[in-house]
Amino acid sequence: METPASAEADHYDVLVVDDQPMIIEAVRRSLVVDSKARIHGCSSALDALDRAIELRPAVILQDLTMPDVNGLDLVSSYRLEPSLADSSIVVLSATQDPQVKADSFARGAADYIEKLPPVTEFVARVQHHAQASRASATRNALMRALDEANQRLREVNENLVVEIGAQRQKVEMLAAVGSNLASIQDLEVLLGTILDGAAKFSGATAGAVFIAEGDELKPSTVYSAGASRVSKSSAKRVRFGEGTVVGEVAASGSALRVDHVAPSTSQRQLAMDETLPAHPQSFLALPIALGSKVLGVLVLCDANDDDGFSTEDERLLRHFAGLVAVALQRAQAARSLMFRMVAMATLRDPTETSGHVLRVAGVSEILYSAWAKTHSISTTARVGDRDRLRFAAILHDVGKVDTPDAILKKPGKLDDTERSRMQLHAEIGAGLFSGIQSDLDEAASEVAHSHHERWDGSGYPRGLRGKEIPIFARIVAVADVYDALGSRRAYKEPWPRDRIEKVFREEAGKHFDPELAAILLDNIEEVESVRDAYNESDSASN
Numbered sequence: 364m365e366t367p368a369s370a371e372a373d374h375y376d377v378l379v380v381d382d383q384p385m386i387i388e389a390v391r392r393s394l395v396v397d398s399k400a401r402i403h404g405c406s407s408a409l410d411a412l413d414r415a416i417e418l419r420p421a422v423i424l425q426d427l428t429m430p431d432v433n434g435l436d437l438v439s440s441y442r443l444e445p446s447l448a449d450s451s452i453v454v455l456s457a458t459q460d461p462q463v464k465a466d467s468f469a470r471g472a473a474d475y476i477e478k479l480p481p482v483t484e485f486v487a488r489v490q491h492h493a494q495a496s497r498a499s500a501t502r503n504a505l506m507r508a509l510d511e512a513n514q515r516l517r518e519v520n521e522n523l524v525v526e527i528g529a530q531r532q533k534v535e536m537l538a539a540v541g542s543n544l545a546s547i548q549d550l551e552v553l554l555g556t557i558l559d560g561a562a563k564f565s566g567a568t569a570g571a572v573f574i575a576e577g578d579e580l581k582p583s584t585v586y587s588a589g590a591s592r593v594s595k596s597s598a599k600r601v602r603f604g605e606g607t608v609v610g611e612v613a614a615s616g617s618a619l620r621v622d623h624v625a626p627s628t629s630q631r632q633l634a635m636d637e638t639l640p641a642h643p644q645s646f647l648a649l650p651i652a653l654g655s656k657v658l659g660v661l662v663l664c665d666a667n668d669d670d671g672f673s674t675e676d677e678r679l680l681r682h683f684a685g686l687v688a689v690a691l692q693r694a695q696a697a698r699s700l701m702f703r704m705v706a707m708a709t710l711r712d713p714t715e716t717s718g719h720v721l722r723v724a725g726v727s728e729i730l731y732s733a734w735a736k737t738h739s740i741s742t743t744a745r746v747g748d749r750d751r752l753r754f755a756a757i758l759h760d761v762g763k764v765d766t767p768d769a770i771l772k773k774p775g776k777l778d779d780t781e782r783s784r785m786q787l788h789a790e791i792g793a794g795l796f797s798g799i800q801s802d803l804d805e806a807a808s809e810v811a812h813s814h815h816e817r818w819d820g821s822g823y824p825r826g827l828r829g830k831e832i833p834i835f836a837r838i839v840a841v842a843d844v845y846d847a848l849g850s851r852r853a854y855k856e857p858w859p860r861d862r863i864e865k866v867f868r869e870e871a872g873k874h875f876d877p878e879l880a881a882i883l884l885d886n887i888e889e890v891e892s893v894r895d896a897y898n899e900s901d902s903a904s905n
């Protein structure tokens with residue numbers, strides 16, 4: 364489903380701007396050891412900016428002393444050019460003057476290399492800047508997609524409010540759910556909120572959201588007994604158009620409303636979900652569609668009115684399903700971008716797939732729910748918190764994109780140099796989110812930055828202690844270590860449960876927030892079941 368980041372990252376372009384063809388040639392020869400680097404030379408300062416804009420290279424190596432144009436002015440011109448925002452500018456100069464170096468950095472150069480260093484150092488530095496450029500491009504793509512989707516969602520919301528302005532109270536309720544959706548990025552939280560809103564709004568006592576996956580529909584979220592929850596991953600799927608309510612609504616793209624279900628209707632024909640009533644009195648099944656593309660089906664069962672769902676309910680809920688479709692598309696876009704960021708960090712390590720981050724997210728959620736109960740966090744705040752926490756937990760290690768493979772994949776213990784290099788992933792991860800305008804990036808940045816801090820102040824990168832460490836980071840620290848200990852890594856075998864529990868008993872108040880360590884131990888059964896739900900084969904397709 365997802366394009367592997369490794370494929371996208373196969374090649375990168377390097378533009379060498381130097382009036383001496385010899386230097387361009389020397390750079391080309393040095394970088395020959397990196398088959399991913401494509402070297403382009405430009406020996407005329409007057410052409411350099413145009414060449415750069417045309418090529419949008421990952422790295423620009425810029426000479427300082429050139430005829431016609433001062434190299435420092437070129438650095439400034441690159442930095443002022445929006446299409447080069449993701450390019451890393453590196454000054455390559457014979458000058459050792461500290462003032463010139465300072466000027467270069469002040470004008471936005473990412474590095475200053477005296478020409479030419481030993482090949483291995485040179486290659487490593489160019490590769491480092493190519494990776495930084497890729498991280499920046501991913502971050503900017505994520506920002507743009509979220510902005511566009513948020514904009515679409517706002518438009519749909521406004522249309523909804525205008526069109527059905529007459530039915531005040533219900534409209535207000537819909538708008539409230541709608542504007543709530545605009546701030547939710549996590550698919551599972553989003554669907555839960557949608558279903559809750561739709562069920563309460565129509566007085567239904569049960570319901571489900573099915574999501575299209577290929578030619579099947581997967582029950583994703585179910586509502587019963589006044590609350591919605593995520594379906595089991597083993598829940599039965601329904602085929603498009605196979606003579607079932609859900610399948611037919613998906614295939615035809617039209618709603619189906621039955622006010623009095625005939626007693627002879629078989630369970631197979633209804634085929635809704637194991638958790639829904641086998642013989643509902645009434646139901647309303649609505650396509651969740653964008654244009655002719657069906658993304659899913661929303662089913663509501665057993666309106667509390669004896670005559671089933673009203674026409675008015677149906678009309679409003681159709682608008683609601685349209686709103687859901689846009690929100691769903693946005694969530695899927697955000698999700699796919701998140702996974703791309705996650706993939707950048709995890710695909711490189713064959714022992715660690717996106718399973719790790721999904722499990723860390725799942726376990727973090729359990730810890731948070733228990734914690735929130737004893738810290739008087741309102742229900743509304745909890746929904747938003749849960750969403751931000753999931754997003755942040757999924758991205759906690761995204762800074763590893765910058766960690767060399769030789770370290771991440773090392774089968775044995777890291778030496779001191781490797782360990783310090785690896786520990787940079789916390790700060791690099793936090794840096795990846797700078798500039799993203801949403802309520803999610805703050806949490807993600809916080810968690811990426813502080814998930815290796817320790818309660819007693821002995822962690823990294825800043826040595827924060829106790830409640831100086833943001834609560835989300837304290838939670839993810841527990842979930843991350845719990846999952847790392849129970850998993851196979853390039854450098855270790857999975858640990859048995861009693862050995863893992865011992866770590867949390869002994870490290871409470873040292874490595875971990877003692878309250879959270881206790882919550883983990885008290886909820887160990889539930890935590891284990893989450894881990895099993897996101898086993899590797901399940902999550903690899905995410």
Ligand code: C2E
Binds near residue numbers: 770772775815843845
């Ligand atoms: P990770 O594998 O996801 O581990 C996350 C955290 O779980 C570690 O943070 C550490 O606090 C804990 N942890 C994992 N395995 C063990 C273990 O065998 N014993 C103990 N006591 N704790 C463990 P840390 O140490 O800051 O490491 C962060 C990341 O750095 C790790 O993520 C892994 O990707 C890498 N790493 C750490 N140590 C090594 C190593 O010895 N060899 C290799 N190849 N990578 C390592």
Ligand code: SIN
Binds near residue numbers: 549550757
């Ligand atoms: C997401 O929806 O935020 C991705 C993780 C998941 O739902 O499994």
Ligand code: SIN
Binds near residue numbers: 810813833
């Ligand atoms: C950051 O410092 O960049 C993120 C927030 C924090 O942990 O203070």
Ligand code: FE
Binds near residue numbers: 759760788814815
């Ligand atoms: Fe980490």
Ligand code: FE
Binds near residue numbers: 759760
């Ligand atoms: Fe981790």
